[in-house]
Amino acid sequence: MTAADAPAPLAGAVTLSRSRIERLVPLVGAFLLLSTVYAWQAWRRETPTIFSDELETTQLARAIAETGHAARRGDPYGFTSLVPWLTAPFWWLHPVAHAYGAIKTVQAFVMAAAVFPAYLLARLVLPYGWALFAAVATIAAPALSYAPILVEEPWAYPAATLALWLMVRAIDRPSKLSLGLAAGACVLGVLVRSQLVALFGALLAGLLVLGWRSAWMRRYRARWTTWDAVGFWTLAVGALIAAVAFLGHRSGEWETTTSLWKGRMVEYGSWAGGAFAIGIGMLPAIALLAVLAVPRWERERPGVRAFVAVSAGAVASFGWYAAIKGAYLSTTFSSLVVERNLVYLAPLAFVATAYLLHRAVAPAWAVVVSGLAVLGLIVWTPIDRGLDNFPYYEAHGFAILALANREWHWPRDRIETALVVLTLVSTALLLMVGTRLRPARLAIAVPVAIAVAVLGWNLTAETYASIGEHDFSSRVAANLPQPKDWVDEAARGGTTVVLGQRMNDNPLGFASTEFWNRSIVKVWSVDGTGPGPGHTLTPDLKDVDGTQWPNPETDFVLAANGVSVAGPLVASNAAANATLVRLDGRPIRLRANQTGITADGWTIGIAPDPSVAHAAYNRFDVSQGGTGRLLVFFSRGVFCPKGVHLPGVARVRIGPIVRGPDKEPAIGRVTGSATTYVPACATRPVLLRTPKVPWRAEVAIQTFVPKDVDPKHSSDARALGAQVGFSIQP
Numbered sequence: 140m141t142a143a144d145a146p147a148p149l150a151g152a153v154t155l156s157r158s159r160i161e162r163l164v165p166l167v168g169a170f171l172l173l174s175t176v177y178a179w180q181a182w183r184r185e186t187p188t189i190f191s192d193e194l195e196t197t198q199l200a201r202a203i204a205e206t207g208h209a210a211r212r213g214d215p216y217g218f219t220s221l222v223p224w225l226t227a228p229f230w231w232l233h234p235v236a237h238a239y240g241a242i243k244t245v246q247a248f249v250m251a252a253a254v255f256p257a258y259l260l261a262r263l264v265l266p267y268g269w270a271l272f273a274a275v276a277t278i279a280a281p282a283l284s285y286a287p288i289l290v291e292e293p294w295a296y297p298a299a300t301l302a303l304w305l306m307v308r309a310i311d312r313p314s315k316l317s318l319g320l321a322a323g324a325c326v327l328g329v330l331v332r333s334q335l336v337a338l339f340g341a342l343l344a345g346l347l348v349l350g351w352r353s354a355w356m357r358r359y360r361a362r363w364t365t366w367d368a369v370g371f372w373t374l375a376v377g378a379l380i381a382a383v384a385f386l387g388h389r390s391g392e393w394e395t396t397t398s399l400w401k402g403r404m405v406e407y408g409s410w411a412g413g414a415f416a417i418g419i420g421m422l423p424a425i426a427l428l429a430v431l432a433v434p435r436w437e438r439e440r441p442g443v444r445a446f447v448a449v450s451a452g453a454v455a456s457f458g459w460y461a462a463i464k465g466a467y468l469s470t471t472f473s474s475l476v477v478e479r480n481l482v483y484l485a486p487l488a489f490v491a492t493a494y495l496l497h498r499a500v501a502p503a504w505a506v507v508v509s510g511l512a513v514l515g516l517i518v519w520t521p522i523d524r525g526l527d528n529f530p531y532y533e534a535h536g537f538a539i540l541a542l543a544n545r546e547w548h549w550p551r552d553r554i555e556t557a558l559v560v561l562t563l564v565s566t567a568l569l570l571m572v573g574t575r576l577r578p579a580r581l582a583i584a585v586p587v588a589i590a591v592a593v594l595g596w597n598l599t600a601e602t603y604a605s606i607g608e609h610d611f612s613s614r615v616a617a618n619l620p621q622p623k624d625w626v627d628e629a630a631r632g633g634t635t636v637v638l639g640q641r642m643n644d645n646p647l648g649f650a651s652t653e654f655w656n657r658s659i660v661k662v663w664s665v666d667g668t669g670p671g672p673g674h675t676l677t678p679d680l681k682d683v684d685g686t687q688w689p690n691p692e693t694d695f696v697l698a699a700n701g702v703s704v705a706g707p708l709v710a711s712n713a714a715a716n717a718t719l720v721r722l723d724g725r726p727i728r729l730r731a732n733q734t735g736i737t738a739d740g741w742t743i744g745i746a747p748d749p750s751v752a753h754a755a756y757n758r759f760d761v762s763q764g765g766t767g768r769l770l771v772f773f774s775r776g777v778f779c780p781k782g783v784h785l786p787g788v789a790r791v792r793i794g795p796i797v798r799g800p801d802k803e804p805a806i807g808r809v810t811g812s813a814t815t816y817v818p819a820c821a822t823r824p825v826l827l828r829t830p831k832v833p834w835r836a837e838v839a840i841q842t843f844v845p846k847d848v849d850p851k852h853s854s855d856a857r858a859l860g861a862q863v864g865f866s867i868q869p
Contacts, residue, residue: 418536
């Protein structure tokens with residue numbers, strides 16, 4: 140039976156259902172098109188680069204897949220996020236490349252799925268066409284370039300968008316079910332990414348508006364005198380202060396920044412806001428602020444009051460979170476532009492843009508004030524971070540500026556000028572199209588053209604951010620040993636502990652090796668430089684023959700960066716500077732290792748006494764050429780300032796190894812020593828006879844700082860001793 144043959148009510152229902160399905164076709168088509176593009180971008184990403192975040196997510200997910208419990212390097216770890224649990228099943232795939240590829244592809248579709256709750260959010264206040272624009276813009280934003288990265292954002296973005304839709308819906312049409320769904324969506328968001336606790340700020344704002352306008356509250360407020368109102372707002376301010384104090388006691392980050400770094404909160408929060416505005420194209424950021432001031436009569440329209448309340452709460456809570464996060468990181472880690480923490484506002488910004496382009500109801504003063512506020516944020520933002528450090532992971536909104544700088548060769552001054560001009564033009568356009576100043580006969584083509592321009596800006600920023608991440612990933616991959624899973628291939632299902640030295644010289648390389656080789660279950664170092672995330676250990680010297688404690692209880696040891704381990708050699712990789720040795724149930728026994736020498740061969744003075752640099756060579760296995768004469772080679776040949784006398788007295792001691800008080804190798808009795816002076820642009824050898832038992836040589840040399848000695852030709856601020864090498868002469 141066709142719709143024409145059906146009874147009138149049924150025919151109408153069939154027609155209505157078909158109409159709804161037809162309306163979903165462009166939405167689903169946009170989802171499939173963009174998610175396919177993002178899956179292609181994910182396929183091009185050759186290896187993880189965001190360490191330690193990507194490695195930690197992988198460690199947890201692998202442990203869940205293998206044991207059902209979260210762990211890092213075998214140590215149980217508490218709940219952090221749902222993301223490792225969601226990605227764990229993919230780690231049942233072998234080899235690592237297949238699992239990695241599957242996760243990247245799925246994340247591209249998951250993140251793009253934000254289009255559906257974004258559409259439903261927009262439909263609460265917008266007609267079909269404009270809602271479609273807001274939904275597509277939501278998944279065209281620069282934030283979508285995070286899709287192939289093994290972090291929480293690809294899952295958190297649609298979760299946050301879902302929560303925002305359910306919040307606006309619940310405040311607009313309150314019921315126990317709708318409010319429960321909104322609260323549940325906020326909880327889900329927090330379980331996906333803890334930062335989404337900011338969603339509760341948006342929900343609270345909506346609930347306050349709902350309560351304020353309830354019939355009971357209206358009757359109660361009708362009896363207020365002026366002093367009643369003053370008392371109420373005084374109590375409200377006091378409650379806010381008490382809430383801030385309570386949260387400060389519950390969060391170390393909150394307490395530290397709000398009590399000690401208020402100025403930094405303003406600064407870093409503004410930086411994040413400026414980068415976010417740049418990334419989405421300025422005009423949507425202006426619209427998001429301006430829509431908060433739509434007239435009272437406009438708020439009576441279905442969904443509008445709820446949308447304004449939730450948007451105001453979201454802007455305040457996410458902005459507050461970003462300010463705290465940026466200020467805290469500046470004191471504990473690095474000075475960063477943390478725009479990544481504001482990307483969840485993008486759906487609201489695009490809905491606000493579509494609403495003002497459609498309804499033209501923003502007060503002119505609100506658009507002007509919002510434009511000036513966004514202009515101030517952009518001018519304050521240090522855009523050189525994104526120009527000099529592309530891709531800038533914490534702020535992909537900078538990508539479009541990097542495009543102008545790297546592809547069009549625009550200098551920073553021109554880019555800053557262009558941003559000011561574009562912000563002023565955006566303000567003027569929104570004044571003309573999004574306010575009551577809009578001419579009655581203005582063609583619909585003008586707001587449509589603005590919407591198309593916004594989409595184009597965002598797609599361009601997302602694409603170039605993705606290109607930057609791809610290029611960086613390719614550079615990292617080009618320097619990895621091939622095949623990347625060579626340890627897994629050699630271990631054949633066995634377990635491996637990494638034992639290295641100078642591991643802080645190449646943390647990216649060691650993290651990549653651990654990622655690509657799931658047989659690696661522990662990461663140790665002989666000199667305390669083992670990288671995280673997860674527990675890392677410096678084993679103790681158990682015996683002077685090089686035996687280490689504790690026993691790692693693994694099948695293999697991967698000796699790296701010059702560490703030599705006794706045992707059958709299974710595989711070696713020159714590019715990795717590592718060898719895989721089978722343990723056969725025995726503890727690790729070192730043949731030899733050295734400490735205190737960097738990847739470029741220099742010894743470096745460190746606190747508490749940077750005026751002297753120290754290095755050592757331990758020889759545990761004295762068979763097969765382990766004794767004779769030790770040649771210690773000092774070189775400053777690459778540093779040749781004219782007419783400068785450098786401090787450079789070098790001392791060498793040698794003697795039998797003993798187990799020192801710190802359970803590490805030490806010289807028991809000095810059997811030989813020598814002193815020499817190493818001038819600039821020169822080399823000096825020292826030759827000492829070795830003991831016939833396991834022995835140790837120690838080097839100490841006075842340091843200089845190249846930047847202080849020759850600032851015109853060197854920017855190296857390290858306290859350098861000399862480039863040192865050890866060689867045994869039979």
